[in-house]
Amino acid sequence: MRYLFEDYALDTDRRELHRATDMIVVTPQVFDLLDYLIRNRERVVSKDDLINAVWNGRIVSEAALTTRLNAARSAIGDTGEKQRLIKTLPRKGFRFVGTVQEAQRLAVEPASSAAHSGGMKPPPNSAPRLSIVVLPFANLSGDPEQDYFVDGVTESVTMDLSRISGSFVIGRHTAFTYKDKAADLKQVGPRGSLQIPP
Known part of the structure; x- marks a missing residue:
């Protein structure tokens, strides 16, 4: 599945985050955090929800969660002050508020895409x-x-x-x-x- 928002694409099959044609390198936990927030964008997710989803329920510090959340915001051009895409609701949790379109990945890439990526099939x-x-x-x-x-x-x-x-x-x-x-x-x-x- 590909989630498209603004000029970003989060590809859950390839586990890649792109802005236009550039790939943005994020750690696995930051990717998982973004994936979870986007998939659950219709509701507010609590800190416990994120810890269970990203850390499989392991005990993590508030600082660790804040660090990953800040990294996720930074990766998609957001900040804690602007909260344009990831909104913090005090004492409630977090919600992805950007407009998202879902797109299925093509089974076979077009020939022009293969040539653009530097190799032919x-x-x-x-x-x-x-x-x-x-x-x-x-x-x-x-x-x-x-x-x-x-x-x-x-x-x-x-x-x-x-x-x-x-x-x-x-x-x-x-x-x-x-x-x-x-x-x-x-x-x-x-x-x-x-x-x-x-």
Whole structure:
């Protein structure tokens, strides 16, 4: 699903935020926060709602939530003073107040889009492309507050690798199914697909 507002597009399938043709790099928690606010834009969401959705109910400080909220606002050109898109309702919660259009992703990109992105689709009988998956990095600090940083490193490496011409990079959302799990590398792939261990 793609959520379009102002000149932004939030792509939940690719987990990407774009402004016009530029991709905006955000941490996974900031992306999840924006996604949750936009999907629930018809109602006010509480701090507890956000913590349950973004942090899976883990205990997080007020400062951590405020930091991610400020980062989400900054990513979409909003501020706590303007509150043009994300409105704070004191003692109630938050609400995404921008006008949003929903659009389904095309199953196949038009040829002009493929050419614009720097590569043509390989012919059906061509040799397999390089396939890469970046498994989630582990937070070795012991501080749960640093998870966002570790997730951001994983996302950044995934995006950098996706710029290699002729490569196929497994989406970070799929790779994150291995977060906090011991991955048997023999079960990652064949042919670039991920097999989730039982």
